[in-house]
Amino acid sequence: MDASQTPADPSLDPGDWREFRTLAHKMLDAAVDKMEAARQGRVWNEVPPEMKQSLQAELPIDGHGLAATQQRIEALLPYGIGNTHPRFFGWVHGSGTPGNLIAEIAVAAMNANLGGRDHGAMYVEKQVVKWCRELFEFPETASGLIVSGTSIATVIALKVARDRCLDFTSRTEGVGGAPLVGYTSTQTHSCVARAFDILGLGANALRKIPVDERFQIDMEALKTAIATDRTEGRTPFAVIGTAGAVNVGAIDDLEAIADLAAQEGLWFHVDGAFGASGVLSDRLRPRLTGLKRADSLAFDFHKWLHVNYDAGFVLVRSEEAHRRTFSDRPDYLKGADRGLAAGNPWPVEYGPELSRGFRALKIWAQLNEHGTDKLGRLITRNCEQAAYLAEQVAARPNMEVLAPVAMNICCFRYAHPELTSPELNRLNEEIVIQLQLQGIAAPSTTIIHDNTAIRVNITNHRTRFEDLDLLVREVGRIGATLAAEAGQS
Known part of the structure; x- marks a missing residue:
């Protein structure tokens, strides 16, 4: 112990490192x-009621110690959302990997702030940015930023689009009365409309264009909407294509949108939250060639690439x-050519956050451990599994597929000839709830042409074909039981 330090000196470090090591190993x-x-x-x-109650305790004034906290x-471990399980089919959640545990331990030990400055973690993030440029065939001059998810990535991308359209005066003057409008399909994730709201454009400035029978944006309707807005004095500034619509997994004709955006002078953004990762799959890559023509792209590593959240x-x-959209370096963030303030430009110049965790390490570790070939093969297998599920559903007289399987999502329902449409909707909602409550599987629901669909999304490297066989059997069993309870034979 330092001669100037006494046992009474306050510290958040453990008093007994050997005991701490034992508890840490137990937790691992x-x-x-x-x-x-x-x-x-x-x-x-x-979550059990008693646990919910215990998590509503008063703010601790005196701590309970590490051992009690570790316990x-x-x-909590058994009470996650379930997305590590191979039969978690709800929404689009990745499944995580054991290898990321190791990366996260190192991240916690380093406790690095990735807002800026010159340190080892920063070079890991720069490596990930470089890999992303290569992956999506963007030029070497392109920039990138690791963020929490596609929602904030969309805000960042559309702020660049907005500010560029207004010659960056909006950074100081605001958007004022500029009547900017953008375009996307009715199938695009709600985060795009939310970004329009956050950026002061208003959600109504986002034109939601109808889709065709494949749930892809209707290009003729898009052209008409742009022409109408120009005629009425508004300024089109961006068009958002979708690579993997959240409802059914549809991929817009990205090449056609890129052509139109170039013709109209619009910023071309792609919401590729999970679908953009399909560039690693031989099955999907031909349908994603338009990605490399985008002005901006938002996607998640924590979905189909299985990096742990977020x-x-x-x-x-x-x-x-x-950089012109976000850079603002006050005196206390002044850069330097040498020392800790070197390593410029800093990530804070590409987004709104100065305080940023070391998310890059788990991404780097995932790619470094498994490589893009294996990750691509797993994406292909998930697509094959969704197609297989659709085949199994179509072969059942009491089930029907409600939308084409574009990638990894299959939407179907339990059907009964003697039930009305509202009754079928309620029945299928209850089937999903029962699957969840009984711990069998966790699909979600959505609406396809006014019909409640059992939505099965497969973004899980642990899912096997027999998991889908079990799902179909259980949907049939639960559906038949519920129909019988309702007085149907």
Whole structure:
């Protein structure tokens, strides 16, 4: 002990490092046990009332110590959303990997701020940005930023589009009365409209264009909407294409949108939250060639690339426009050629956050451990599994597929000839709830042509074909039971 320090000196470090090491190893073992057993047991467990109650305790004035805290953390492990399980089919959640546990331990130990400055973690992020440029065939001059997810990535990308359209005066003068409008399909994720709201444009400035029978944006309707807005004195500034619509997984004709955007002088952004990762798949790559023509792209590593939450990314073709949109270096953030303030430009110049965690390491570790070929093969297998599920559903007399399988999402429903449409909707909603409550599987629901669909999204490297066989059997069993209870034979 330093001669100037006494045992009474306050510190947040453990008083007994050996005891701390023992507890840390215990927690690591519990975490590894959970991931090793990911295929076993129920998909989802409802949080017990007593645990909910315990998590409403008063703010602790005197701490309970590490051992008691570790026990309470370990008790939480069975009560996640269930996305590590191979039969978690709801929404679009990635499944995570054990290898990311190792990366996250190092991240916690380093406790690095990735807002700026010259340190090792920064070079890992720069490597990930470079890899993303290569992956999507963007020029070397493109810029990128790791963020929490596609929602904030979309805000960043569309702010660049907005500010460029207004010659960057909006950074100081605001948008004022500028009647800017943008375009996307009715199938695009709600984060795009939310970005319009956040950026002061208003959600109504986003024109939601109808889709065709494949749930892709209707190009003729898009052209008409742009022409109408110009005639009425508004300023079109951006068009947002979708690579993997959240409802059914549809991919817009990105090449056609890129052509139109170039013709009309619009910023071309792609919402590729999960679908953009399909460039790694031989099955999907031919349908995603238009990605490399985008002005900006938002996607998530924590979805189809299975990086642990959270890990999103925004890629912008023009580094100059990207940095001009966000850069503002006050005196206390002044850069230097040498020392800790070197390593310029800093990530804070490409987004709104100065305080940024070291998300880059788990992304780097995932790519470094598994490589793009394996990740691509897993994406292809998920697509094959969705197509297989559609075949199994179509072969059942009491089930029907409600939308084409574009990638990894299959939307279907349990059907009964004696039930009305509202009754079928309620029945299928209850089937999904029962699948979840019984711990069998965790699909979600959506609406396809006014019909409630059982929506099965497969973004899980643990899912096997037999998991889909089980799902179909259980939907049939639960559907038949519920129909019988309703007085149907």
